Amino acid sequence: MNRLEHSDPTALPALKVAMLGCGVVGSQVARVITEQSDDLTNRIGRRLELVGIAVRSLERDFGGLDPKLFTTDAEALVTRGDLDVVIELVGGIEPTRSLVLQAIENGASVVTANKALLAQDGEALFSASERKGTDLYFEAAVAGAIPIVRPLRESLVGDEITTVMGIVNGTTNYILDQMTTTGADFADALKDAQELGYAEADPTADVEGYDAAAKGAILATLAFHTRVRGADVYREGITQVTADDIAAARKLGCVVKMLAILTTDEEGSVSVRVHPAMVPNHHPLASVGGAYNAIFVESREAGRLMFMGPGAGGSPTASAVMGDLVTVARNRVRGVAGPGESVYAQRGIAPMSEVSTGYFVRAQVMDEPGVLAAVASVFASHNVSVQTVDQSAVAAKDDEEPTAMLSLTTHRAREADIQAVLAELRAKPFTRGSLSVIRVEGL
Structure with a gap:
């Protein structure tokens, strides 16, 4: 009898869930799992059973959660062999990376909010998950409650x-x-x-x-x-x-x-x-x-x-984690895995020097005839087209030379070219003080 034919999902074996970490987000996730058990069971088709939570110390307030769930032996928890899902909310690279890989090797699907780990070691995690036929979901790793990973991924x-x-x-x-x-x-x-x-x-x-x-x-x-x-x-x-x-x-x-x-x-x-x-x-x-x-x-x-x-906070991030948990649990019930890593294109990574955008440049210069023309000449010599120029006098003491603040915006230009402009301006005798540059986007 399959799940759709079974009228009572509570009669089926529960899906075993373990958590790594129980901070602001983790405590919210644990609360939702326990307090919304009936709704989650109906959405998934099987009951979720929270069987363990690994933390650094047992000397703390568990916020009403069963103290028997907690352990400081994270490795023993992820390698117990009967877990369906491991939720990783510890963060960092190690020992988190090793624990996640051990969980996958022991057959568990993983839900994580660890953007640093995915950015550094996503290849190893996805390869292990694909090899074991499990899920790796990470909506909470980017932009909190905003559903952006799944729209891009699916x-x-x-x-x-x-x-x-x-x-x-x-x-x-x-x-x-x-x-x-x-x-x-x-x-x-x-x-x-x-x-x-x-x-x-x-x-x-x-x-x-x-x-x-x-x-x-x-x-x-x-x-x-x-x-x-x-x-x-x-x-x-x-x-x-x-x-x-x-x-x-x-x-x-x-x-x-x-x-x-x-x-x-x-x-x-x-x-x-x-x-x-x-x-x-x-x-x-x-x-x-x-x-x-x-x-x-x-x-x-x-x-x-x-x-x-x-984009952050306990409840919004917990919402994203729970969305992944329900999806992964449903896949587990059906005996399937969701999409893995799609990196077939393997395009090259363009260096920043080749990027083109607009720029705002501010420079304090000597306030005398010919300086503005000299500044414009520097931009032109590096193929940077100036769009607007604003000049304002800078207040000076009696014994100080008069200076002006030039504020310029450019048309789209290569990063390498604007950096060449800045380098030449810094070396000019008429430049006073530091130069400021901010890119202009979305025009």
Whole structure:
């Protein structure tokens, strides 16, 4: 008798589920599994039984969960041999990588939210999963509750995706939004984010772009059917974004956002980059504020699609984990596995130097005749076309030479060419102070 013929799914053997980690997200997942047991049983066709939770220490409050579920021996839990699903919510690379591989080798399907592990070692994990005929699902690894992995992995798999551009880190979006709407500087906005729980005590992974780069690698792998690792992603953080940059963006009718940008060029190579950028106010991503995430997808047949929602937090991320758990459990009941890694294309990875986009450049220079023409000549000599120029005097003391601030925007240009412009300007005797450059996207 198959599942569809059985009128009472509770009479069937339960699917055994184990968890690695029980922090903010894990505790929410465990709560949903236990409190919504009947609904989940009806959706899946079999009951879920949470049989173990591996944690670092037993000296803690388990939030009403059965203390007998908890263990510090994660290896023994994942190798017990009777698990149907392992939910990995520990994070990091090791020992997590070894534990996930052991779970797969012992026949369990895996649901994970570990973007760093997938970006670095996705090939090994998917190879093991395919060999064992199990599932590896990871919706929660990118953009919290936003369903983006499954649309790229399944819904749009018959289409050709040309661009993915989005806000994939809620912490940086909150900080930049605060700088834009309240006038706060970076340090104050970061402190506010930490007090609200949007940023960790050590915010490096977020503000320096490592988190977004890992997510970009995962999305690019899915979108372009090419294995992209975290190390392949060009990365810049937001720590150098200033109030002057925010003001300049406003004057241009833009806002500054931290973006992950995934594209293909005319030769078919893949470009994946993460950095702050000015986005025109009319672009859909410009209005995404607070700690929200939003991902803009453009494909050959479907056209432009937008996915938006909470990008982090216990409940939103738990929702994504539970969606994967139900899907994996249904596959288990049917005796099938979902889609594996699709990397048949194996396109080349384009270097950042070959990327073309618009630029905003700010330079403090001597305020005297001929300087503006000399600056324009530097741009022209490197095949960079200037679109707009704004010049304003810089207040100076009586004993200081007069200087001016030049703010220039360019038409689309190669990264290598704009870097050559900056290098030459820095060496010019008329340049005073540091140069500032921010890319302009979405025009």
